[in-house]
Every structure is written in C-alpha cells, then in structure tokens.
Amino acid sequence: NKAHGASYAVVAYDTAWLKYYHPVEFMAAMLNSYLGSLEQAAQYVRAAKDMDIEILPPDINKSFARFTTEHGCIRFALGAVKNVGQAAIKRLIAEREENGEFKSYGDFMSRICEYDINRKMIESLIRSSALDSFGVPRAKMLAVLEPFSNQLQNRRKMSSLGQVSLFELPGMEEEQPDDEPVYPNVSEFDQDILLAMEKEMLGLYITGHPLDACADDLNSFLTVTAQELTAYGEQDEEEELLIIPENLDQMDAIVGGQVVRRRNQYTKRNDLMAFLNLEDLTGSFELIVFPAVYAKYSDLLNEGQALLVKGRLTVREDEPIKVIAEELYDLTDLSKATRNKLTSFRRRKNLPLAHQTLDSQKTAKSEPADIPSENSYAGPPEESFAPAMDFGTEPGNPPLKENFAPAMDFGAEPSNPPPPEFPGSKTRNGQRGNTTLVIRWQGGTDEKALAPLRSALAYFPGDSRVRVYLERETRLLEPLSHGVYLDRETLALLSDRFGVENISVF
Structure with missing residues (x-):
C-alpha cells in the first residue's frame, strides 16, 4: 500500500506542478479529456475562465479537432461542436493545410463540396460561430446553405460528365457566375438567438452570455452561485473530501439567473407549483416554486426570464442542493426600493456576497452609491x-x-x-x-x-x-x-x- 500511495503522490505532485506553471496547457489537456461530453467540457471551460484563461470561440481557420493553446488562450475544438464528426474534421484540416485558409464562405463551400460533407454539419458550424470570421451574418449563411450547396453539386456533376454549360462557351467566360452565393436581404438573428445557437452546439456560451447586461446586479446581490451549489453537492467518490455542512439546510440565500427550463406539477390538493432550472454566469441549479409563491409570481416564471430570487437552500442526502423560492424579482427591472430591500435582508442575515466568498483574490465590485458600503455595517448577525x-x-x-x-x-x-x-x-x-x-x-x-x-x-x-x-x-x-x-x-x-x-x- 505504501508503493501505491507513493505513486499517487508523484502523480498528484506532477499534476499540481503542471497546473501551476503551465495553466493554459493544463486546462487544454483537461478539456480534451472530455471531448465526448459537452456538459463536462462546459464545466472545465468555466473553470478555465475562473483562472482568467480566455476561451476563444471555434474558428474554421484556427481550430483543430482538439482544444489547442493559442497565444496564452485556449482555442475551442471543432471536435466539441455538436454534429461534427472526426472524419469530416480531418478532411477540413487537411484541405486547410494543403491549400491555405478558407478566404470566404463561398470559398469554404466550394472547397469542401469535393468531400461530400453533409449540410447538417455545416449548419452546426455556422450556428456554433465557427464561420463568423468570414464576416457574413449567420442568418444569411444559413439562408443560402441549401441553394448554394445544390448549385455547387450540380456544377460538380456537370464537370464530372464533361458537359459544357452556357457560360463556358467561347467568348462568354466573363459571364461565368461568381463563386460567392447571392445573399438575401435578411436581418441577422437577435443576440439572444445567436447565443442560444452557441449553447445548443457547444454546451455553453462562448461569445457572450444572456446575463452579461445584468452582471453588475448579480454581483451586487447574489449570496450563492450555481457553481458554489454544485461544489457542495458533489463529493469525491474515493476520498470523500467534500461535505455539506448541516447548517446549509434552510439557510437564507439570494440567487439569480435565467429560466432555461420550466416543469409544472400539481400537488395533492390540486394546486399548481413549478420546478425551474435557473442558469447564472457560473452554471445552473434547480429552483422550487411552491403553490403560494407560484400564484403570486406566475407571470415571472416563463423560460428566458431573468430572475433575482430570495429564498432558502434545501439539502437532501444524495441530491443536489436546491433553492426554495420565497420572493421573485425581474432582474432586468429592479427598482431602488427592491435593491435596498434585498441589501438590507442580506446584511440582516449576515450573508456575504457570492463573489466575495468564492474568490477573495478578486476585487469585489462596489455597492450601488445609494447603499452603505459592506464595511460600514457593524450590526450583529441575528442567527449567529x-x-x-x-x-x-x-x-x-x-x-x-x-x-x-x-x-x-x-x-x-x-x-x-x-x-x-x-x-x-x-x-x-x-x-x-x-x-x-x-x-x-x-x-x-x-x-x-x-x-x-x-x-x-x-x-x-x-x-x-x-x-x-x-x-x-x-x-x-x-x-x-x-x-x-x-x-x-x-x-x-x-x-x-x-x-x-x-x-x-x-
């Protein structure tokens, strides 16, 4: 057993050394170990961001099959994009290395047409932001995908049969159609739709987050984040290092996020309640809305709604920590009275801000000007x-x-x-x-x-x-x-x- 322990000690030391001295390469390797799991890879992407390592979006001219390092950043892997197979990626990279980078959307389509790459994969690349470097809105690229693919296939078929089109007759070369598709006059998708596409294809947001506009309010009021709830809810199966302190159960908390999923359910008394999946800037968690609260705030429970919630944590054995909602507020429309009320509640309960608790190395954002600073509060906690x-x-x-x-x-x-x-x-x-x-x-x-x-x-x-x-x-x-x-x-x-x-x- 001593030899076994010594071997693991060496591995642990080497791993810690690599993470400390080569954090970018270390996190890229960790991401590559979970290429087949979008959800698990998403957790490590968030971990890399917490280490101030920038995650660059997938790029058809820069990305490879696996996550790679690029000037101190990590470039997203093409292999982590949904519906993109390894064989097709190898063909794309081989074409790029042999004939140079793809210059435009039309050039990309013309060159990969030779490899019979299916349209579903191309659509996934567009939705994932991998073709954004061409400077063409995603809405336009998706709109011309099918007709332009048909045009290229017909041209390829005619060429293989040795047929001559009207535009290839002597004296008419100048009339030959352009290699770029004719883009329709359509508007780009709204930002929330573009981000939803990325989330669907990559498992997380890369170029932005729907809550970016609310980040200051989240940092000003949250006392616990999804990442923290997940950390307490998970336990090392071998070492059993993490525990859930008993005093977390029924602890007051302020949480927030965007509703990404809603499930209604009737109680035995035939009252309607809901289970919501909320996603903040660090991850997701479950919010329980009992009938009385549901009846009062039902208009705020729609998918896509950004919420700030005052509630209580509920801890059950072998289950993730959940939050029971007591009061809900529209995160995009917080009144001054609501802000003061939530801040007073947090200080009365002696609840620290989440970003102060999770990482004391980072400078905490300041409180709103009309609210006293955190250090000015000297009152004793009510329940200590x-x-x-x-x-x-x-x-x-x-x-x-x-x-x-x-x-x-x-x-x-x-x-x-x-x-x-x-x-x-x-x-x-x-x-x-x-x-x-x-x-x-x-x-x-x-x-x-x-x-x-x-x-x-x-x-x-x-x-x-x-x-x-x-x-x-x-x-x-x-x-x-x-x-x-x-x-x-x-x-x-x-x-x-x-x-x-x-x-x-x-």
Missing part, C-alpha cells in the same frame, strides 16, 4: 452563535462548553472586532484578516501527536489566526506562528478531517 471562549483568557480556565458549535455559517462574514495582530502570513491579497479559527483537539498533546494537525493547517497558509484548544489539558495551545486561508472549501475539508463539532470561526 455567541463566541464560545475568550481568546484573552489564561491557560487553565474551564474547558469549552459541550455544545461547541460554529459561531457563524461557513463563509459568513464575522461581525466581531478583528483579533489582535499576530505574527503570521498575510492574505493572498496582502491584507491582514479579521477572523479566527478555533479547533478543539481531543488527541495527545505532545508534538508527535499534534503533527497531523499542524500539517493540515500548514496546507492552507493565509491570514486568519488559529487557536487550538487542548481538551485533555483544558487549555489553549500557544498561538501558531502562521495563519490559515479560510474559505468554504477549506472549512469543509477541515470539518471532514477533525469533525464539524470541533471547528468554530469567530
């Missing part, structure tokens, strides 16, 4: 636990209470004053933190027994102060020389390792 101990007490005082419970929800912002400055590492953005992690240690108190605890904490270097309560000796261990970086994932891992009843944050 009181601190279980005084950090200034001397060793030898009575032990912690038996109901040693977390003083706040995982990821919640503490309202207590920051602890005194202590020697240790700084945060990832260079600032000192104002949180303290307390761990109740029930094991031995010699250095050998404490080694696993120290090693685990050293794995998450950061700014938050750490205090260890030695239960056997009813005293606090001397402050550690380094702090830890606290986020929801770190807390989940530490809780799984040492027991959630032994972890507290102040």
Whole structure:
C-alpha cells in the first residue's frame, strides 16, 4: 500500500506542478479529456475562465479537432461542436493545410463540396460561430446553405460528365457566375438567438452570455452561485473530501439567473407549483416554486426570464442542493426600493456576497452609491452563535462548553472586532484578516501527536489566526506562528478531517 500511495503522490505532485506553471496547457489537456461530453467540457471551460484563461470561440481557420493553446488562450475544438464528426474534421484540416485558409464562405463551400460533407454539419458550424470570421451574418449563411450547396453539386456533376454549360462557351467566360452565393436581404438573428445557437452546439456560451447586461446586479446581490451549489453537492467518490455542512439546510440565500427550463406539477390538493432550472454566469441549479409563491409570481416564471430570487437552500442526502423560492424579482427591472430591500435582508442575515466568498483574490465590485458600503455595517448577525471562549483568557480556565458549535455559517462574514495582530502570513491579497479559527483537539498533546494537525493547517497558509484548544489539558495551545486561508472549501475539508463539532470561526 505504501508503493501505491507513493505513486499517487508523484502523480498528484506532477499534476499540481503542471497546473501551476503551465495553466493554459493544463486546462487544454483537461478539456480534451472530455471531448465526448459537452456538459463536462462546459464545466472545465468555466473553470478555465475562473483562472482568467480566455476561451476563444471555434474558428474554421484556427481550430483543430482538439482544444489547442493559442497565444496564452485556449482555442475551442471543432471536435466539441455538436454534429461534427472526426472524419469530416480531418478532411477540413487537411484541405486547410494543403491549400491555405478558407478566404470566404463561398470559398469554404466550394472547397469542401469535393468531400461530400453533409449540410447538417455545416449548419452546426455556422450556428456554433465557427464561420463568423468570414464576416457574413449567420442568418444569411444559413439562408443560402441549401441553394448554394445544390448549385455547387450540380456544377460538380456537370464537370464530372464533361458537359459544357452556357457560360463556358467561347467568348462568354466573363459571364461565368461568381463563386460567392447571392445573399438575401435578411436581418441577422437577435443576440439572444445567436447565443442560444452557441449553447445548443457547444454546451455553453462562448461569445457572450444572456446575463452579461445584468452582471453588475448579480454581483451586487447574489449570496450563492450555481457553481458554489454544485461544489457542495458533489463529493469525491474515493476520498470523500467534500461535505455539506448541516447548517446549509434552510439557510437564507439570494440567487439569480435565467429560466432555461420550466416543469409544472400539481400537488395533492390540486394546486399548481413549478420546478425551474435557473442558469447564472457560473452554471445552473434547480429552483422550487411552491403553490403560494407560484400564484403570486406566475407571470415571472416563463423560460428566458431573468430572475433575482430570495429564498432558502434545501439539502437532501444524495441530491443536489436546491433553492426554495420565497420572493421573485425581474432582474432586468429592479427598482431602488427592491435593491435596498434585498441589501438590507442580506446584511440582516449576515450573508456575504457570492463573489466575495468564492474568490477573495478578486476585487469585489462596489455597492450601488445609494447603499452603505459592506464595511460600514457593524450590526450583529441575528442567527449567529455567541463566541464560545475568550481568546484573552489564561491557560487553565474551564474547558469549552459541550455544545461547541460554529459561531457563524461557513463563509459568513464575522461581525466581531478583528483579533489582535499576530505574527503570521498575510492574505493572498496582502491584507491582514479579521477572523479566527478555533479547533478543539481531543488527541495527545505532545508534538508527535499534534503533527497531523499542524500539517493540515500548514496546507492552507493565509491570514486568519488559529487557536487550538487542548481538551485533555483544558487549555489553549500557544498561538501558531502562521495563519490559515479560510474559505468554504477549506472549512469543509477541515470539518471532514477533525469533525464539524470541533471547528468554530469567530
């Protein structure tokens, strides 16, 4: 078993090294490992974007069968486009490398006509944005696809039979028809339709997102995102590292997104309710709308509607985390009163903004001018636990209470004053933190027994102060020389390792 563990340790180290020093190449390789699954590939595309790696759209003149790196970015693979087969891709790339890039839509159609590539594949390439570099609106390319294909096939058939058309007679060469199709006078599709085409063909949005116009409002109000819900809902089958803290169930939350799917259902009392799939900028999740809320907000539950929702999380074993809706608002038409109401609710419940919770390295967007800043709020959370101990007490005082419970929800912002400055590492953005992690240690108190605890904490270097309560000796261990970086994932891992009843944050 030691040889087995050592081998996996080497693989883990090599993988981490590659991701850290060659992130673009690493993410391209990860995407290539899921070419056959649009949904899984979409998750890694979002992960790459979170790493500030730009994902370039598919391009008939730049893309290959697999995801490739291009000037520090990742070029989308033709093999990840729906209805595009590997054999056809090989022919396209061979033609491009042998005779140069495709110069126009007409040139592309004329050259691939020789390979009997089906129209459905060409239509998929158009819809996926792979032919946008030709500068012709997708609506026009789709409109001429069938007639121009027929024209090219007829010309090819006549050429193979050795027939001479009227335009090939002596003296009439100047009348030969153009290689470009005659485009009809049709308007380009609306932006939401173009994005829907990309989503259908690629599994995700590439050139934009329907919620881009609402991104500022989402960042200003969301307390949890689809990506975060998915992260808590998934569990490593082998290591079982991720857990769902019990206090997430029935936790208040503000979520938002676009309705992409709606399913109505009647209750036993014959009342109508709905299950909605909402998609935000990070992924999708399920929203449950019970009859009373359905009756009040039924006009906002249509597919394509952008919503901001105040509700509660519901956690069930072996099921993804879902959200129960209580109040719904049109995300594209938020009044000043609604904005103030939601912000007041979030602060009253001591709920941090999602983008602050998920990635503290990124600069959080500022609050609207008419709303006080986050740091100006000093009121205590309504549902937090009181601190279980005084950090200034001397060793030898009575032990912690038996109901040693977390003083706040995982990821919640503490309202207590920051602890005194202590020697240790700084945060990832260079600032000192104002949180303290307390761990109740029930094991031995010699250095050998404490080694696993120290090693685990050293794995998450950061700014938050750490205090260890030695239960056997009813005293606090001397402050550690380094702090830890606290986020929801770190807390989940530490809780799984040492027991959630032994972890507290102040």
